[in-house]
Amino acid sequence: MKTGYFSEWLDQFEIYLKMRNYSPRTIKSYEETVRHFARYVWLCRHGDADSGSFDERAFDAARLNAKVEVPTSMVNNYLSWLAERRSYKPRTLHRMISSLSSFYSYLYAQGAISADPMPGVERPRVKSQELKYLKHSQVIRLLKSIDDDTDRLVVRLIYATGVRVSELCAIDIGDIDFEERTIRVKGKGDKVRTVFVDGETLAEIEKHIGNKIMGPLFIGQQGKNLSPRTVQRIFQRYAPPGITPHKIRHSYASELYRRSKNLRVVQENLGHSSIQTTEIYLHTDLDERQAVYRQYFPLSNGDGVEK
Numbered sequence: 001m002k003t004g005y006f007s008e009w010l011d012q013f014e015i016y017l018k019m020r021n022y023s024p025r026t027i028k029s030y031e032e033t034v035r036h037f038a039r040y041v042w043l044c045r046h047g048d049a050d051s052g053s054f055d056e057r058a059f060d061a062a063r064l065n066a067k068v069e070v071p072t073s074m075v076n077n078y079l080s081w082l083a084e085r086r087s088y089k090p091r092t093l094h095r096m097i098s099s100l101s102s103f104y105s106y107l108y109a110q111g112a113i114s115a116d117p118m119p120g121v122e123r124p125r126v127k128s129q130e131l132k133y134l135k136h137s138q139v140i141r142l143l144k145s146i147d148d149d150t151d152r153l154v155v156r157l158i159y160a161t162g163v164r165v166s167e168l169c170a171i172d173i174g175d176i177d178f179e180e181r182t183i184r185v186k187g188k189g190d191k192v193r194t195v196f197v198d199g200e201t202l203a204e205i206e207k208h209i210g211n212k213i214m215g216p217l218f219i220g221q222q223g224k225n226l227s228p229r230t231v232q233r234i235f236q237r238y239a240p241p242g243i244t245p246h247k248i249r250h251s252y253a254s255e256l257y258r259r260s261k262n263l264r265v266v267q268e269n270l271g272h273s274s275i276q277t278t279e280i281y282l283h284t285d286l287d288e289r290q291a292v293y294r295q296y297f298p299l300s301n302g303d304g305v306e307k
Contacts, residue, residue: 004112006038007064009103016106021189033099035064040078042066068104069113072120075100083124090124097123132242133250142239151234153204154218154226158245161185161195162252162270165228165245171217173209178202187271195269253278 010031017027039062046066079097082088088096101118108116134142139159146152158168167185175184181202182194197205209217218226235244249270257266267278 004067004069005065006034006041006068009068009107009112010034010038010064012110013103013106017102021191023189026188029095030099030102033096034103037075037078037100038064038066038068040081041070041074044074044077068107069115070117072117075117075121079121079124093124097121133247133254134240134243135251136255139248139251142243146238149204150208150218151238153201153208154231154234155238155248156201156204157197158248159252160197160201162249162256163195164188164249164271165231167271168245169218169220169226169228169231172215173212173217174214176202176205176217178206185271188273191271193268193271 013034014027014031017030022030036059039059042062042065043058046063079093082096083093097118100121104113104116104118107113143152143156143159146155154168157163158165161183163171163183163185164187167187170186171183177183181197181199183197184192184194186192205217216223216225220226220230231245239248253266253270256269257263260266263275263278267275270278272278
């Protein structure tokens with residue numbers, strides 16, 4: 001039976017994440033966070049200085065054989081130390097909290113700890129930032145401004161399907177069903193989903209691939225799939241400042257929701273595991289907000305005003 005040390009549970013946690021189909025990149029990020037926290041815990045329990053004076057040199061000498069059972073206060077102190085010492089942004093701290101939450105949820109389920117410290121952890125406030133995106137007419141103007149057929153198709157396909165850049169680059173010709181007007185894409189955690197594509201975009205794809213029936217849809221160096229970096233360069237060349245492939249994906253989500261009001265379909269089309277993730281992409285346009293205000297807010301139609 002394991003005695004409850006970080007050094008004993010890290011490998012098991014990695015196996016658990018792989019079984020859950022987490023991407024290698026995510027697994028590495030989770031492990032780095034847990035290892036760093038483990039060293040912090042060791043320093044708190046074995047170091048001579050208080051937690052406020054730890055520096056990175058102390059972490060080099062710290063070990064991973066600290067016990068995993070910790071109070072919520074220690075996690076909060078760790079996050080405060082990170083915020084003060086390393087100037088982490090709130091969104092980065094949120095990702096680190098998610099990593100530790102997954103780790104401790106796993107430990108609790110395995111009976112390695114008597115209580116999960118994470119539910120009581122204070123999360124830093126993230127300022128609400130409205131993502132910049134293009135409306136449908138603006139995307140169409142962007143497409144018309146691109147002379148190169150392949151570059152234009154890259155941008156159009158992101159908007160037509162809402163796929164991520166990594167998903168776009170991995171598309172194989174065999175993934176495209178021209179009769180059903182669908183494309184099979186592999187998303188985060190190797191999860192496969194089907195996205196839909198319009199006839200005009202499919203016609204451009206057919207023109208692009210010619211008589212080929214297999215191989216990458218977009219070919220990069222040495223005949224391999226196009227790289228995400230190349231897609232980024234295409235946007236830098238043609239798109240307005242600040243408009244990235246992700247923002248075009250955002251445009252897709254906003255436009256589809258505005259017309260359908262079906263949040264669940266938008267979520268599934270985007271490949272989001274959580275509907276809360278989808279909600280940050282959505283907007284109501286000014287005309288809709290004004291119409292709702294005039295119809296329902298009492299002061300807008302004289303209701304409640306003294307006469």
